[in-house]
Amino acid sequence: MSLLRLELIRLLRTHRLWILIGVFGFFGLVGPLTARYLPEIVARFGGGVEVAVPPPTPELAMAQYLGNALQIGILAVAFVAAASLAFDARLEMAVFLRTRARVRDIVAPRYLVNMLAAAVTFIGGSAVAFVGTVALIDAPDVGGTVLGTLLVSLYLCFSVALTGLLAGVMRSVPGVALVTVGALIALGIVGLVPALAPWLPSQLVGAYDALIAGGPFEYSRAVASTIVLGGAAIAGSVALLARREV
Amino acid sequence: MAEFAVTTSDLTKQYGETMALAGVSLQVRRGSVYGLVGPNGAGKTTLLGVLAGLRPLTGGSYSIDARRIGVLPDTPTFDPWLTAFEVVDLARALDESGVEEPAVMEALARVGLADVARRRVGGFSRGMLQRLGLAATVIGEPELLLLDEPAAALDPAGRREVLDIVKALQGRATVIFSSHILDDVQQVCDAIGILNHGALAYEGTLDDLVADRGRAIEYRVTTRSDAGAVAERLREAAWIQDVRVDGEAVIVAAPEARTLEELLIPTLASLDVPIVSVAPARRNLEAIFLEVTK
Numbered sequence: 001m002s003l004l005r006l007e008l009i010r011l012l013r014t015h016r017l018w019i020l021i022g023v024f025g026f027f028g029l030v031g032p033l034t035a036r037y038l039p040e041i042v043a044r045f046g047g048g049v050e051v052a053v054p055p056p057t058p059e060l061a062m063a064q065y066l067g068n069a070l071q072i073g074i075l076a077v078a079f080v081a082a083a084s085l086a087f088d089a090r091l092e093m094a095v096f097l098r099t100r101a102r103v104r105d106i107v108a109p110r111y112l113v114n115m116l117a118a119a120v121t122f123i124g125g126s127a128v129a130f131v132g133t134v135a136l137i138d139a140p141d142v143g144g145t146v147l148g149t150l151l152v153s154l155y156l157c158f159s160v161a162l163t164g165l166l167a168g169v170m171r172s173v174p175g176v177a178l179v180t181v182g183a184l185i186a187l188g189i190v191g192l193v194p195a196l197a198p199w200l201p202s203q204l205v206g207a208y209d210a211l212i213a214g215g216p217f218e219y220s221r222a223v224a225s226t227i228v229l230g231g232a233a234i235a236g237s238v239a240l241l242a243r244r245e246v
Numbered sequence: 247m248a249e250f251a252v253t254t255s256d257l258t259k260q261y262g263e264t265m266a267l268a269g270v271s272l273q274v275r276r277g278s279v280y281g282l283v284g285p286n287g288a289g290k291t292t293l294l295g296v297l298a299g300l301r302p303l304t305g306g307s308y309s310i311d312a313r314r315i316g317v318l319p320d321t322p323t324f325d326p327w328l329t330a331f332e333v334v335d336l337a338r339a340l341d342e343s344g345v346e347e348p349a350v351m352e353a354l355a356r357v358g359l360a361d362v363a364r365r366r367v368g369g370f371s372r373g374m375l376q377r378l379g380l381a382a383t384v385i386g387e388p389e390l391l392l393l394d395e396p397a398a399a400l401d402p403a404g405r406r407e408v409l410d411i412v413k414a415l416q417g418r419a420t421v422i423f424s425s426h427i428l429d430d431v432q433q434v435c436d437a438i439g440i441l442n443h444g445a446l447a448y449e450g451t452l453d454d455l456v457a458d459r460g461r462a463i464e465y466r467v468t469t470r471s472d473a474g475a476v477a478e479r480l481r482e483a484a485w486i487q488d489v490r491v492d493g494e495a496v497i498v499a500a501p502e503a504r505t506l507e508e509l510l511i512p513t514l515a516s517l518d519v520p521i522v523s524v525a526p527a528r529r530n531l532e533a534i535f536l537e538v539t540k
Contacts, residue, residue, distance in 0.1 A: 093323045
């Protein structure tokens with residue numbers, strides 16, 4: 001039993017992997033459906049009120065997926081990652097690990113597994129949304145979809161790194177998860193400052209819609225800063241957790 | 247190899263205004279079982295945490311001459327979705343001794359959990375978790391074991407098993423064993439350190455402690471014969487310092503525990519009386535403990 005296997009077992013036996021698959025898979029199905037049938041839904045339940053509904057397009061369907069999936073998905077990713085990375089939330093459990101392995105060896109597989117789980121399930125949901133969109137509406141731009149999906153996956157990996165950093169600051173699993181979501185929202189608000197926006201990880205989420213729509217989008221600075229900030233968050237979490245008293 | 251596996255010098259640990267450890271200097275002989283005794287809040291867990299490297303010091307220093315250290319917290323907790331086998335196997339995999347997988351089942355059998363090796367630990371009682379923790383601690387045969395109240399949550403049979411395991415480690419590993427159950431300490435420890443309010447109030451052997459306090463080591467003997475008559479016959483043994491009757495039991499005192507351990511049973515056997523129980527007289531040691539920690 002290695003620490004990597006421990007994390008894989010944790011993901012499976014606690015059903016957390018199914019939660020992520022469920023969230024992203026569900027919205028992958030619902031996104032194209034709502035985009036395709038929104039005019040009919042509004043007509044049926046609008047109560048006679050005339051509402052201007054955009055015609056269903058592949059871009060709209062994929063945007064529906066991203067918008068819905070990220071709202072709940074970020075929360076799910078943060079909770080799943082917090083439950084794994086806040087390993088000293090229970091001191092006796094921390095004693096078992098800390099007296100046998102270095103903190104960096106404890107957290108490395110946790111980061112790896114949680115980042116992979118978040119990215120792979122999001123990519124899976126995106127694939128479901130893509131197939132649904134092709135079937136119900138039309139094919140979105142393939143290159144844009146692939147690139148946009150990878151950029152959002154990077155953003156989710158950054159969310160996991162941020163969760164790890166906060167796990168080094170506080171010990172409560174729900175606390176870490178909720179503060180992570182709060183911090184990501186705050187980063188989004190900071191993104192309203194035009195000079196800062198291109199450098200922020202939240203810019204990667206905006207890239208998704210723009211790239212699928214086939215438009216050019218400058219994301220290289222956001223990619224660079226996300227990698228640097230994510231790496232710094234991981235290094236910071238290792239330092240904080242190693243220094244923390246058990 | 248150094249004579250002492252653990253040496254601390256003027257160890258202090260402060261939390262805000264609270265002095266959890268106030269200049270503790272102790273020495274633990276290699277291969278011995280060292281009992282760390284003290285009332286709740288005396289600093290036992292803090293001291294073990296410092297020695298385990300889990301709590302930074304405020305002052306002083308310590309040295310540990312052991313490559314591998316096994317640590318057992320007072321309430322061992324594991325991921326509830328792991329099986330008992332997986333918990334010990336994880337401990338084995340993280341240990342640097344290179345023991346092979348068959349050692350996992352051996353360790354579980356040693357603590358009486360072989361039958362439930364494939365069961366998830368989420369349904370384990372506290373006693374089972376404590377035994378599981380002990381199995382995970384002893385696998386790989388660490389040179390130094392830091393055991394925090396290892397028998398506290400166990401029923402009498404479980405306690406006996408744990409004490410036997412600890413006793414079996416004597417000479418093979420150095421054990422620091424914290425407890426507030428004086429009977430346990432008396433049964434397995436070569437030396438004790440009494441902590442009180444973060445300070446070491448006494449360090450030495452139990453015999454010396456009792457001798458220092460002007461008391462003899464006492465055992466309580468219960469037989470099916472008349473206690474007065476048994477006491478009368480025991481008084482004839484030259485090695486016995488004192489004999490008195492306490493209800494239906496006879497209290498036998500000697501200046502040293504070893505003398506009592508070696509000679510009491512043969513002496514009772516020679517009397518040919520049906521023995522019900524022979525055990526250390528708790529009140530004596532408790533009285534000394536209370537005196538030291540008051």
